[in-house]
Amino acid sequence: MYYLSRRDLLRWGIASGGAAALAGALRNSRGDSLPSSPPTTPFVLELLPGRGIPPVKQTVAPFPTLRDTGDTVNPDGTKPFHVSGPRTVPKNTAFYKIHTREVAHTFHPQLPPNQLWGYDGSIPGPTIVSRSGTPQLVRFFNDLPQNDPVGIGEPINAIHRHGGFQAPEDDGYPLDTFSSGQSRDYFYPNRPDEGLQQNEHSTLWYHDHSIDVTGPNVYRGLAGFYPNFNSLDTGNESDYPPALGLPSGEFDIGLVLQDRQFDKNGFLIFDSFDHNGFIGDKFLVNGLIQPYLQVARRKYRFRVLNGSNARIYELALSNGQDFAAIATDSHLLEHPVWVKRFRIGPAERVEVIVDFSHTSLKDEIFLVNRLRQTDGRKPDELVSLSQGTPLLKFKVNRDANDKSRVPNTLLPVTEGPLQLLPKVKVQRRFEFERSHGAWVINGEFFDENRINAKPKRGVPEIWILESGGGWVHPVHIHLSEFFILSRDGASPLPLEQGRKDTVLIGGDFGSVMILIKFAEFTGRYVFHCHNIEHEDMRMMGQFEVQP
Amino acid sequence: MSFIWVLALLLTLVTSRSSGPPRTSARASASERIRSAAAVPGPPDRVALIREEHLLNIKLTTHEGRVVRFYDDLVKGKTVAINFMFANCREGCSVATEHLLEAQRALSERMRRDVTFLSISLEPEQDTPDVLRGYARAHGTGPGWYFLTGKRNDIELLRRKLGAYDLDPVVDADPTQHSGIVILGNEPKGRWKAISALSKPVRIRQAIERTILPPNEWPSGAAVVAEAPYAENEAVEPVDLSRIPLLRSTEDGH
Numbered sequence: 160m161y162y163l164s165r166r167d168l169l170r171w172g173i174a175s176g177g178a179a180a181l182a183g184a185l186r187n188s189r190g191d192s193l194p195s196s197p198p199t200t201p202f203v204l205e206l207l208p209g210r211g212i213p214p215v216k217q218t219v220a221p222f223p224t225l226r227d228t229g230d231t232v233n234p235d236g237t238k239p240f241h242v243s244g245p246r247t248v249p250k251n252t253a254f255y256k257i258h259t260r261e262v263a264h265t266f267h268p269q270l271p272p273n274q275l276w277g278y279d280g281s282i283p284g285p286t287i288v289s290r291s292g293t294p295q296l297v298r299f300f301n302d303l304p305q306n307d308p309v310g311i312g313e314p315i316n317a318i319h320r321h322g323g324f325q326a327p328e329d330d331g332y333p334l335d336t337f338s339s340g341q342s343r344d345y346f347y348p349n350r351p352d353e354g355l356q357q358n359e360h361s362t363l364w365y366h367d368h369s370i371d372v373t374g375p376n377v378y379r380g381l382a383g384f385y386p387n388f389n390s391l392d393t394g395n396e397s398d399y400p401p402a403l404g405l406p407s408g409e410f411d412i413g414l415v416l417q418d419r420q421f422d423k424n425g426f427l428i429f430d431s432f433d434h435n436g437f438i439g440d441k442f443l444v445n446g447l448i449q450p451y452l453q454v455a456r457r458k459y460r461f462r463v464l465n466g467s468n469a470r471i472y473e474l475a476l477s478n479g480q481d482f483a484a485i486a487t488d489s490h491l492l493e494h495p496v497w498v499k500r501f502r503i504g505p506a507e508r509v510e511v512i513v514d515f516s517h518t519s520l521k522d523e524i525f526l527v528n529r530l531r532q533t534d535g536r537k538p539d540e541l542v543s544l545s546q547g548t549p550l551l552k553f554k555v556n557r558d559a560n561d562k563s564r565v566p567n568t569l570l571p572v573t574e575g576p577l578q579l580l581p582k583v584k585v586q587r588r589f590e591f592e593r594s595h596g597a598w599v600i601n602g603e604f605f606d607e608n609r610i611n612a613k614p615k616r617g618v619p620e621i622w623i624l625e626s627g628g629g630w631v632h633p634v635h636i637h638l639s640e641f642f643i644l645s646r647d648g649a650s651p652l653p654l655e656q657g658r659k660d661t662v663l664i665g666g667d668f669g670s671v672m673i674l675i676k677f678a679e680f681t682g683r684y685v686f687h688c689h690n691i692e693h694e695d696m697r698m699m700g701q702f703e704v705q706p
Numbered sequence: 707m708s709f710i711w712v713l714a715l716l717l718t719l720v721t722s723r724s725s726g727p728p729r730t731s732a733r734a735s736a737s738e739r740i741r742s743a744a745a746v747p748g749p750p751d752r753v754a755l756i757r758e759e760h761l762l763n764i765k766l767t768t769h770e771g772r773v774v775r776f777y778d779d780l781v782k783g784k785t786v787a788i789n790f791m792f793a794n795c796r797e798g799c800s801v802a803t804e805h806l807l808e809a810q811r812a813l814s815e816r817m818r819r820d821v822t823f824l825s826i827s828l829e830p831e832q833d834t835p836d837v838l839r840g841y842a843r844a845h846g847t848g849p850g851w852y853f854l855t856g857k858r859n860d861i862e863l864l865r866r867k868l869g870a871y872d873l874d875p876v877v878d879a880d881p882t883q884h885s886g887i888v889i890l891g892n893e894p895k896g897r898w899k900a901i902s903a904l905s906k907p908v909r910i911r912q913a914i915e916r917t918i919l920p921p922n923e924w925p926s927g928a929a930v931v932a933e934a935p936y937a938e939n940e941a942v943e944p945v946d947l948s949r950i951p952l953l954r955s956t957e958d959g960h
Contacts, residue, residue: 580953586944650951
């Protein structure tokens with residue numbers, strides 16, 4: 160076990176611009192080094208409600224729903240797979256309105272405000288909390304200016320609720336865009352697929368998914384949390400049993416990790432000519448550069464989301480303490496997994512419980528990234544804890560009651576590989592590759608009207624995901640989570656034994672064999688690389704679930 | 707010397723501020739103080755930034771033998787579709803040229819006038835203006851399309867600045883690997899993106915339209931999708947359960 164020396168802590172505490180130095184020199188589309196972002200003193204901004212901890216979105220009175228825009232395409236040209244005509248929603252639907260607009264955002268007091276785009280002007284977007292059994296209809300208004308002076312991204316939106324079970328027309332298909340002055344309704348049924356408890360969701364997130372410009376639009380700020388509560392994971396730590404009693408309320412915090420690059424005057428840089436995957440030298444937690452969080456001596460639930468365009472992280476705590484990992488991507492695990500460190504690729508989520516009850520008041524504990532990465536191809540190396548980059552400082556400042564617990568069993572899997580494998584009739588292979596300066600799946604670029612797979616609803620399939628040429632790709636499949644059956648022929652890692660909706664392949668990650676079943680919804684969905692620059696360069700395929 | 711002067715000036719500004727009478731600005735945030743100490747820089751002019759960083763003003767010669775500057779004469783104020791190729795390229799270049807040609811022809815007349823196609827040779831020694839003129843004629847390209855040659859070093863630098871390169875030096879040394887993308891830019895709007903030149907021509911045309919048009923005029927939804935015929939390319943293979951560790955260990959266990 161490695162503990163940090165006082166010198167290391169001092170270095171982190173006072174070294175302004177330390178993060179930039181530790182991140183290594185970055186390369187841009189010239190293939191040469193980028194100038195570092197201006198120095199910033201770490202841990203001067205506190206994560207507080209309304210600054211870094213986004214507001215929880217509140218419902219509005221029901222409003223008349225719009226006609227389905229009919230944008231999503233009927234696969235065979237005749238038979239619509241989705242609702243058309245006036246949309247009727249169940250009586251118990253909760254209604255929301257979100258306005259996507261410009262906001263002057265301060266990443267750090269030593270940098271000038273930057274004009275970002277935020278859902279409701281919030282960075283990250285407001286947290287939309289769902290409860291199983293209560294459907295939601297969210298009307299997203301695009302209030303972005305048509306003429307944007309900054310020039311990062313385009314004022315056009317498609318909203319994807321990442322990890323969600325939702326109909327094709329509500330999935331944020333990249334061509335189902337709406338522009339400035341327009342709105343679009345998204346209906347989220349919020350019930351576990353097939354009514355199975357094992358399919359209850361935990362941490363989803365929502366972000367832009369527009370054709371051509373998803374990368375810069377997300378970089379500009381268009382992302383937010385979308386957690387789900389249900390009869391097991393109630394969001395109230397004191398009502399167990401039968402609920403789980405996971406830390407709740409102010410002790411349940413989403414942490415989105417992102418990297419950004421700034422010019423010498425502190426204004427955001429995005430390189431539209433770089434298709435390798437954008438890497439920045441400033442580390443953000445919930446939109447703030449290296450903030451701190453005051454914590455009580457008790458257990459916390461942290462929903463860690465990698466919201467970076469291309470960077471992969473490996474996270475550890477500076478005092479050598481374990482994380483109790485309780486969820487990966489959209490679902491709770493069957494059992495908690497205690498780890499000293501964990502890796503998290505773009506769009507992946509790992510939920511952990513960190514117990515500060517053994518710390519002392521005034522202790523300072525750092526969340527450290529131990530993975531060095533200087534371009535979008537793959538991480539460079541795993542560095543020691545003391546050589547890592549501290550992303551967030553926990554300042555232990557008080558005591559607090561703690562009724563929460565880390566139960567031995569979280570979300571039992573009743574329909575897992577052993578039950579599903581005998582029903583598999585189809586195996587597919589998808590090779591994610593670089594070809595002629597762009598990105599292909601099975602040798603082909605995304606075409607909006609080409610289908611790469613026609614799985615039958617309810618019938619499980621094996622998909623093999625491979626990558627060539629030493630590039631790492633975080634592959635995301637819409638609509639359904641999957642089990643990882645093997646990684647390079649071996650058993651998946653402990654944190655990959657639960658359900659996933661995004662998986663790292665390529666480079667040292669090798670290839671994976673996954674088990675996936677699409678239930679209930681039929682129609683057209685995409686799967687793609689979630690290195691967003693690769694995605695924008697058409698590393699995307701489509702499947703069409705057949706009734 | 708001048709650096710010391712600036713430093714002294716800054717120090718004077720900061721000290722005079724802090725020793726002065728309390729003002730409302732005394733509680734200004736750190737960022738405000740830092741920014742007011744120097745001349746307040748605004749956000750960068752992105753169009754100028756892209757011009758400086760990416761759009762080198764290198765000297766090129768068109769297939770018609772005209773000597774031009776890349777930025778001044780070919781890109782400034784225009785919407786462009788740029789690709790790299792060479793006349794003797796057997797692999798992707800011809801397909802790319804064919805696709806771009808089809809995309810160009812499918813644009814509306816107005817949009818066709820709005821977009822300039824620039825095909826820059828990666829083998830400039832072989833690709834003299836004569837050779838490129840022959841290539842243009844063989845492919846039947848018309849007005850609004852320039853095949854360009856120049857100094858190899860200039861072109862190599864431009865290629866990297868425009869993102870048509872590979873991080874792997876072995877792949878990067880193979881010119882056929884750089885024929886695959888077309889870089890689309892609306893220079894006055896600072897709107898730049900890229901798409902594979904090997905994509906279907908209709909997709910290239912749509913991406914060009916999205917480069918020319920403001921986002922509120924982008925065609926969206928089914929209208930865009932269905933412009934190419936519905937196609938299936940399923941990758942199905944026999945099910946092989948023999949390599950699943952979970953099943954192996956279950957068998958071993960019993």
